[in-house]
Amino acid sequence: MLSVHDVAVTYSNGVTALHPTSLTFKRGQFIVLLGASGAGKSTLLRTLNGLVRPTRGEVRVEGRGSIFARRSALRAHRRSTGMVFQQHHLIGRLTALENVLTGRLAAHSTFRSMLPLPRADRMIALEALGRVGLVDRALHRADQLSGGQQQRVGIARAMAQRPETILADEPVASLDPATAVKVLDDLHRICREDGITAIISLHQVDLARRYADHVIGLAQGRIVFEGNPDTLRPDALDEIYHADQPRLAEAAQ
Numbered sequence: 001m002l003s004v005h006d007v008a009v010t011y012s013n014g015v016t017a018l019h020p021t022s023l024t025f026k027r028g029q030f031i032v033l034l035g036a037s038g039a040g041k042s043t044l045l046r047t048l049n050g051l052v053r054p055t056r057g058e059v060r061v062e063g064r065g066s067i068f069a070r071r072s073a074l075r076a077h078r079r080s081t082g083m084v085f086q087q088h089h090l091i092g093r094l095t096a097l098e099n100v101l102t103g104r105l106a107a108h109s110t111f112r113s114m115l116p117l118p119r120a121d122r123m124i125a126l127e128a129l130g131r132v133g134l135v136d137r138a139l140h141r142a143d144q145l146s147g148g149q150q151q152r153v154g155i156a157r158a159m160a161q162r163p164e165t166i167l168a169d170e171p172v173a174s175l176d177p178a179t180a181v182k183v184l185d186d187l188h189r190i191c192r193e194d195g196i197t198a199i200i201s202l203h204q205v206d207l208a209r210r211y212a213d214h215v216i217g218l219a220q221g222r223i224v225f226e227g228n229p230d231t232l233r234p235d236a237l238d239e240i241y242h243a244d245q246p247r248l249a250e251a252a253q
């Protein structure tokens, strides 16, 4: 179980992207972060992966303690955490399979990962591609796949890592609505089947309602909502998306 304790993030330019926050992410849940642009969703996700070091507080993994305690703790945490990005971050000139295989690199020492990976890793990568319905595209260059297929390769790469947790930062923001649903169907199904905890930021409230077990709403770096998607009523959405209105009104005076 992943948790943050009194975590705050102030960037070097003085912007406080996250005010002191404590959260527990229950194992196996599909958790959606909602919030307007600049609310702090990416900052929270990057902190959960240790890409951003909090100004105060701790990120902990049950049984392993703080992810920042030692370099080895951070490495172990990253190995067990798959990332899915909005722009998928695939290497265009490599095949889908080669991209998914990069998800296996962290499982090997630096030295070993310079050599061709063992057959077992290729099998894991192929299986991951199969689970997102793309085995027949395994040998296609990534840049010749559609946006939805590329994002599925991104999901397969994260799954090939055999993660405990998946962190996804707006994974469907650049896809059309029908493709977004297909991609989230895959992500949601695989996380359920494997008991993976998923923490994903979305801009679409309807998708949060459709997939989330638990919703966390952020506004101006603070948690303003936490609960079941059924309780995401208009007043809660107002808190999440219009929390900055009074400030704008003040500024306009």
Ligand SMILES: Nc1ncnc2c1ncn2[C@@H]1O[C@H](COP(=O)(O)OP(=O)(O)OP(=O)(O)O)[C@@H](O)[C@H]1O
Pocket: 011, 012, 013, 015, 016, 017, 035, 036, 037, 038, 039, 040, 041, 042, 043, 044
């Ligand atoms: N590396 C950085 N250095 C300085 N300020 C940053 C940095 N990253 C984000 N910020 C600022 O922190 C605040 C929160 O940004 P963040 O990207 O976490 O929000 P977000 O909710 O993910 O927004 P979006 O939906 O637009 O991605 C914003 O004011 C942003 O400008």
